Amino acid sequence: MNTKPAPAPTAPSPRTIVAEPLTREAFAPFGDVIEADDAVRHFPINGGNTVRYHDLANIDPGPDGHAILSIFRGEPRALPFAVEMMERHPLGSQAFVPVSGRPYLVVVAAAGEAPGVESLRVFRARGDQGVNYARGVWHHPLLALGAVSDFIVIDRAGPGHNCDEVTVADTVLIDIPR
Numbered sequence: 449m450n451t452k453p454a455p456a457p458t459a460p461s462p463r464t465i466v467a468e469p470l471t472r473e474a475f476a477p478f479g480d481v482i483e484a485d486d487a488v489r490h491f492p493i494n495g496g497n498t499v500r501y502h503d504l505a506n507i508d509p510g511p512d513g514h515a516i517l518s519i520f521r522g523e524p525r526a527l528p529f530a531v532e533m534m535e536r537h538p539l540g541s542q543a544f545v546p547v548s549g550r551p552y553l554v555v556v557a558a559a560g561e562a563p564g565v566e567s568l569r570v571f572r573a574r575g576d577q578g579v580n581y582a583r584g585v586w587h588h589p590l591l592a593l594g595a596v597s598d599f600i601v602i603d604r605a606g607p608g609h610n611c612d613e614v615t616v617a618d619t620v621l622i623d624i625p626r
């Protein structure tokens with residue numbers, strides 16, 4: 449008779465979400481992609497010396513706030529990265545524009561109920577693409593890659609609590625295509 453104990457149940461391996469390329473269309477439910485390529489409105493100014501890529505994002509400081517511009521200097525994240533929390537800014541939008549020329553990761557979920565793993569979208573943004581999270585859109589805090597990277601950040605200052613954080617129930621890893 450086989451008296452060997454049954455093998456202990458192995459914990460299910462965490463799900464890995466591989467980032468998809470960031471495009472205006474795919475990101476539309478979450479906000480704006482800030483990039484010159486295929487910008488809808490662009491026109492020459494300054495006697496033709498300069499091209500203005502016009503009105504690329506809806507900067508929304510809400511009715512009682514005002515827009516501010518900051519620089520975020522992010523340490524690179526190791527991959528694969530475990531997403532354990534998400535946040536949102538219910539009172540205003542938040543834009544990130546990379547100025548170090550390196551790609552970075554963007555993790556988002558639609559505004560509304562706290563996101564579950566199944567509702568996360570993961571994008572790999574190029575170093576010439578910025579993002580603007582619309583008011584209330586769930587996102588992971590800055591995910592720089594490769595080296596310390598600077599980002600121009602345009603978001604809201606003003607009264608009220610403007611950052612809700614939630615824990616993501618099941619462990620999920622994010623990675624870039626290999």
Ligand SMILES: NC(=O)N[C@@H](O)C(=O)O
Nearest residue numbers: 535542587588589590611
């Ligand atoms: N805390 C803070 O300003 N940063 C976050 O909002 C973020 O999205 O990185």
Ligand code: NI
Nearest residue numbers: 535537542589
């Ligand atoms: Ni944020």
